Amino acid sequence: xxxxxxxxxxxxxxxxxxxxxxxxxxxxxxxxxxxxxxxxxxxxxxxxxxxxxxxxxxxxxxxxxxxxxxxxxxxxxxxxxxxxxxxxxxxxxxxxxxxxxxxxx
Numbered sequence: 001x002x003x004x005x006x007x008x009x010x011x012x013x014x015x016x017x018x019x020x021x022x023x024x025x026x027x028x029x030x031x032x033x034x035x036x037x038x039x040x041x042x043x044x045x046x047x048x049x050x051x052x053x054x055x056x057x058x059x060x061x062x063x064x065x066x067x068x069x070x071x072x073x074x075x076x077x078x079x080x081x082x083x084x085x086x087x088x089x090x091x092x093x094x095x096x097x098x099x100x101x102x103x104x105x
Contacts, residue, residue, distance in 0.1 A: 001021060001022060001025050001031070001035075002019055002020055002021045002022055002025070002035075003019070003020055003022065004017050004018065004019045004020075005017070005018045005019075005020070006071060007068075009068075014071075015071040016054060016068050016069065016070065016071050017051075017068075017069045017070070017071045017072070018066055018067070018068055018069075019066065019067040019069060020064055020065070020066045020067075021035050021064060021065045021066075023064065026063050026064055026065065032058070032065050035065050035067075036056055036058075036065055036067075039053050039056040039067045040053075040056070051069045051070055051072060052069060052070040053067055053068070053069055054068045054069060054070065055067070055068040056068065
């Protein structure tokens with residue numbers, strides 16, 4: 001539905017990620033509103049496993065909504081799954097990714 005680009009905030013010099021909604025989806029107001037609503041909701045979550053939303057808006061020239069997020073480096077979920085046997089994540093690892101610890105037995 002969209003794409004993410006590496007960018008630099010020209011005012012601060014900070015490296016950021018910019019997520020934009022593809023053009024065909026911008027014609028659906030419900031999709032645009034959901035895209036922006038999810039970004040707003042994310043701003044209320046402070047967790048090491050949730051990307052920080054720094055800004056969001058709609059480009060006034062072409063109507064493309066965008067979200068500016070912290071830039072994260074690392075392995076994609078797709079690459080991580082591809083490196084796993086049977087493309088699955090062990091439940092204990094999933095809890096670690098989520099930020100939880102496995103329950104004690």
